[in-house]
Amino acid sequence: MLSTKDSTQIQKEKKIIGALAEKVWDAKTQQYHGGQEWKFLNNFVEDFSVTTNGLGTPKHALKAAKEALNFCGHYPPGDQEPAKSDLAKWMAPAKLGLDWENVHSRMLLGNGASELIDLVTRVSPRGYWKPGPNRVQYKEYERSAIADKREVIPYSDPRPATLTCxxxxxxxTGSYMHIEELKKYIEETAVDNSVFMVDESMQIWHSNKFQLDSLISQSEWIENLYKTRKIAVYIMHSWTKIWSCTGIRLGSVLCPTAELASELKKLQVPWSVNVAALRFLEVVCSEEEEEYLNKTWELTPKWRASEIEKLRELEKSLTGESGNWKLDGEDFLSWIWIDFLDEVTAEDAAEKARQAGVPVRPGKNGYKEYTKVRIAVRSPEKVDILINAWKDLKRSQ
Ligand SMILES: Cc1ncc(COP(=O)(O)O)c(C=O)c1O
Incomplete structure (x- = not known):
């Protein structure tokens, strides 16, 4: 039996931990995001709340970024070179039959994808904003739309949106449309004279030929859609997840045409990508980090499958059953979207994970998914810490 003093202390601690999200985010003006609580946990071990690469930050690129700070007495290059060319060559290699120069002419780098999401939102024609075919999706697009004083409508709303994301x-949620399905969806749902942003940040995990199932390989289709119907497809990439560098901020956008890229450049704040981030990008796109990416494509699905197995064992030990919890998302992804089908369990899972120094992303924050949490794919030893923290998860009666 705990003494009254002990149990009061535990209650107090729980309250503080529960209030962490409010401490970091100004809920009145900012959108909740994972990845902020780790530094408040004095027993922090691993961040399961973000979808970054479980292999951690690539070390050659990190070293180069640190060294680049020796030149912080100078401005970064105004043309974002050579990093921009390196990224274009990496994204659209000739060996896959892609034209990197075309991609380069349509590209802008940004201070994280967030900067570019906001920029494209502001240049899009006035009118309704709509998400893709999901009630729940990454919230930054909606946040930018609301900040730009747009009216947000659900994806199923028949009113025509001038901006769809x-x-x-x-x-x-981890759901995925293959390239032909995605193109069909855009052709059928976008109205003429509108903007369609597609975020492919997490598509890189698909395979070492991710480009072939991506809009990166569809330059002609994009050009044609713009010519014939004035539907402007912008491809958005956050590079902070695949290369686990959320702190240095790196993103890119591929505009439908080089002319539209110039229009966007006119409006972009100069030097928004700093010297460390540019140098980091050069190295991740080089042969030096080829092994890191090969390991990513090889290990992530294996780690994910083993994480799912451990969750199923846990479910069985807690409920006596297996297979009821929904563990969603494509096999190649860097996270699992868990539906415990029980609010009490989801709440307790977030709480116990924090207390064990392995924070997860509660579905209730922002997404209003009260029975769900999102956990990153991590190495088996780290996953064991999370599973152990969950061994006595509460259930509603
Ligand atoms: C799908 C997706 N797109 C874009 C972003 C924005 O990333 P950043 O601004 O760090 O590049 C995120 C961050 O969580 C994301 O999950």
Whole structure:
């Protein structure tokens, strides 16, 4: 039996931990995001609340970024080179039959994808904003739309949206449209003279030929859609997840045409990508980090499958059953979207994970998914800590 003093202390601690999200985010003005609580946990071990690469930050690129700070007495290059060319060559390699120069002419780098999401939102024609075919998706697009004083309508609303934003694969649900299905969806749902942003940040995990199932390989189709119907497809990439560098901020956008890229450049704040981030990008796109990416494509699905197995064992030990919890998302992804089908369990899972120094992303924050949490794919030893923290998860009666 705990003494009254002990149990009061525990209650107090629980309250403080529960209030962490409010401490970091100004809920009145900012959108909740994972990845902020780790530094408040004095027993922090691993961040399961973000979808970053479980292999951690690539070390050659990190070293180069640190060294680049020796030149912080100078401005970064105004043309974002050579990092921009390196990224274009990496994204559209000739060996896959892609034209990197075309991609380069349509590209802008940004201070994280967030900067570019906001920029494209502001240049899009006035009118309704709609998400892709999901009630739940990464919230930054909606936040930018609301900040730009747009009226937000549900994806199923028949009113024509001048700006549609689709996240593929969808974060957090993990659902994914293959390229032909995605193109068909755009052709059928976008209205003429509108903007369609597609976020492919998480698509990189697909395979070492991710480009072939991505809009990156569809330059002609994009050009044609713009010419014939004035539907402007912008492809958004956050590079902070695949290369686990959320702190240095790196994103890119591929505009439908080089002319539209110039229009966007006119409005972009200069030097928004700093010297460390540019140098980091050069190295991740080089042969030096080829092994890191090969390991990512090889290990992530294996780690994910083993994480799912451990969750199923846990479910069985807690409920006596297996297979009821929904563990969603494509096999290649860097996270699992868990539906415990029980609010009490989801709440307790977030709480116990924090207390064990392995924070997860509660579905209730922002997404209003009260029975769900999102957890990152991590190495088996780290996963064991999370599973152990969950061994006595509460259930509603
Ligand atoms: C799908 C998706 N797109 C874009 C972003 C924005 O990332 P950043 O601004 O760090 O590049 C995120 C971050 O969580 C994301 O999950």
């Amino acid at each position: 689709l996240v593929n694969p969808n974060n957090p």
